[in-house]
Structure formats: structure tokens, C-alpha cells
Amino acid sequence: MKLFMLRLLLGLAVLVAALAIVLHLRYGGGEPYPDLSGAPLFDEATLEVVVTSAEPIGNLAVSKDGRVFYTIHPESRPSGAKLLEWVDGAPKPFPSEEAQAQFETPLGVAIDRQNRLWTIDHGNHGTGQAKLLAFDLGTGGLAHEHVFDSSVAQLGSFLQDLQVDSAGRHVFIADVSFWRKNPGLIVYDIELGKARRVLDSDPSVSAQDWLIRNPTKDMRFFGGLVVLKPGVDGIAISRDDQWIYYGAMAHDTMYRIKVVDLLDDSLSDGALAARVQALGAKPLNDGLSTDREGNLLITDVEHGAVIRMTPSGELTTLVRSEKIRWADALSYGPDGWLYVADSAIPDQMLQSKTHIRANAPYYIFRFKPGIDGVPGQ
Secondary structure (H helix, E strand, C coil): CHHHHHHHHHHHHHHHHHHHHHHHHHHCCCEECCCCCCCCCCCHHHCEEEEEECCCEEEEEECCCCCEEEEECHHHCCCCCCEEEEECCEEEECCCCHHHHHCCCEEEEEECCCCEEEEEECHHHHCCCCEEEEEECCCCCEEEEEECCCCCCCCCCCEEEEEECCCCCEEEEEECCCCCCCCEEEEEECCCCEEEEECCCCCCCCCCCEECECCCCECEEHHHCEECCCCEEEEEECCCCCEEEEEECCCCEEEEEEHHHHCCCCCCHHHHHCCCEEEEECCCCCCEEEECCCCEEEEECCCCEEEEECCCCCEEEEEECCCCCCEEEEEECHHHCEEEEECCHHHCCCCCHHHHHHCCCEEEEEECCCCCECECC
8 A cells, every 4th residue: 555655656756747737838937028118208206096906907998078987807707897987986787786697707998989898708718709899988888799609619618808999890819828828919890790710829919038027026926837928919900091019928029010900801821921010119018099190109017107109110118107006908098098907817817806906905096198099098
């Protein structure tokens, strides 16, 4: 019996060691990334707190009349409503408490020019139903619903950010695909109700070997066996609907591709990839937005910053603050305000509910970057 137990323990030890090696080879590693931020154009005193939440914020969208909508980040395992509107200094389930039953893990939100609030739900990393929902902001009624099949929302996918063109005809979605390691973009035709994946595992959407060093913690887990190295995360559309901009979080370059090329389903994978354009070096980023002068707004998750990239690739740090634990989604609102969701990822990802509660509250900030954008995006 003792010999049997010894062999069993030895076998388990070998199995655990082999699993650790596999995890490290697939998800570990990572080199420090250079700090691309500079002296901020605006003092951090210009940051205003808009939302104070007991649970970690996910993404946000602000309507043209200043209504603030946001999700509770699904990685924090929210216990209550998952899509909210900030009303008179307090959170209110949107569109209603009863409607929350439609959500599993909603994250990305955007408002189109038809006054619809869109949200993307990754269906718990593709293990459930990944779906796209739109709500009429006037009535709160469901305006559109689409459930993605497994060819689009694959097992291990993470559909998490989206943009809508000004005509309200197409939705563009980023699949981070952290666990599956097959990131890509999704193009969805609203009128036809059809979706397809593009640029699957292309170098432009895939993570490079960088370690995110946030002031709260380096993004290593399980003793360094797993490192947070997400693929394509932020996605934005130019104000003239000509370009989609995107960036993998753990990647050193920002990219763009013409909308007309993304919509052309006659292009082969190789032909489409050949039309991707590199814009220039970027920080390790999460959310993106665009302004009315053709600039790209980029969050910097390592330095609590928002950075502006010109069409020629030049970077200017707009604001930088230790108050921002993880600069996540961006949304313009009315009157030139740019809103920043602080998702505080290090204080929620793989953390206990006790830890999450102890590190509350969580915030949405805003400031004026000096150049206007389109509310809701």
C-alpha cells in the first residue's frame, strides 16, 4: 500500500509539473514595456468623478444628452444588475431590473446615431450564449438582438468591445480571445443579421510577449505561470466611417484598416491582411476613441493615462493620474467631455469578493481634451 501511494503521489507530481510547464509555455513569459507617456497636457485636477460604484466598472457610453451608461465588469462576478445608468447620483438598472435576465456577461457598450445603446455579451468566454443587444434610449425597448453561433463566438472567445457606424448598419467587434489565443475582429450586418470573423490570429490582432506592469501589481497570476497578455482589445471607428482602428493590448503597434475592405467578403484572408496599415508605436492599451479632427484617443493601462495619437502617429499624453487604476473604456459625451472608465483590473481579476469590496469604490472620470468627438463612441 505504501509503495502504491508513493507511486500515486509521484505520478501526481509529474502531472502537476507537466501542467505547469504547459501553462507557462502557452500563457507565461513577458518582457517589460517602455513608458511612452510624457508630461500631460492637462493637470490631473481637471479629472472629475462622474460615477462612484461599489462594484468594478466595465465599459461605458455617454449619450448626446449626457446620460451615462455602464456595465459592471464581468470578471468581478457581479451579484446584481450588470447594465446600469447613473441617474441623480445613483445606479439604476437599464433598461429595467427585469431586463437584467437577458444578460450573462455584458461588457462593451456603445451608442449609435440612431439613439440605440448597443452591448456585447461574450457569454462567459463562449461557454454560454454570446450575443449582441440594442436598446432604444427613448423607450428602453429592445431594438435588436443577435445570438452568435460557435463559428463566430468560439469556445474560449472574449467578445468585449464594439463600435457602430454612423448609418447604424454595421457593428465591429473585438475578440480578445485570451484563453483560446485566436483573437480577431467580427463584422456584423445589422439588417441581414449576419456575422463573420476576419483577421483571425493575424499578427496585428495578436499579443506580443509583453508583461503589463500596473502600479497595483504586475499582471502575473498563479506564481507567474499565467501572464495577462490579451489580443485585440480596443476598437474605434473614424468619424467619416472610413477606417477601423484597433490595437491588441499586449502589442507595441496601433493598426487601422478601411471599413470598405472589412465589408468586402470576397477578399481572401491574405488579401485582407495585406490591407492592414500600421500607424505607429502605442502604449499597452485598453479602450480607444476618435475625435472630430482625425486623432485617436488611447488609454494607457500601465500609467493611468489617456494619450492622443495624430494621423501621423505622434503621441501626446493628455492626462495621467494615480487615481486611475486601470484606464479602460473611453466615450465622448456632449460639450467636449471625454469619459474614462476605470475598471481597476488588478483589484478584481481573479480576486475574492472580499478583496473587491475592500478596494471599492470604483470610478468613471471625465475631462475635456480640447477636441470634440461623437457622444456614445
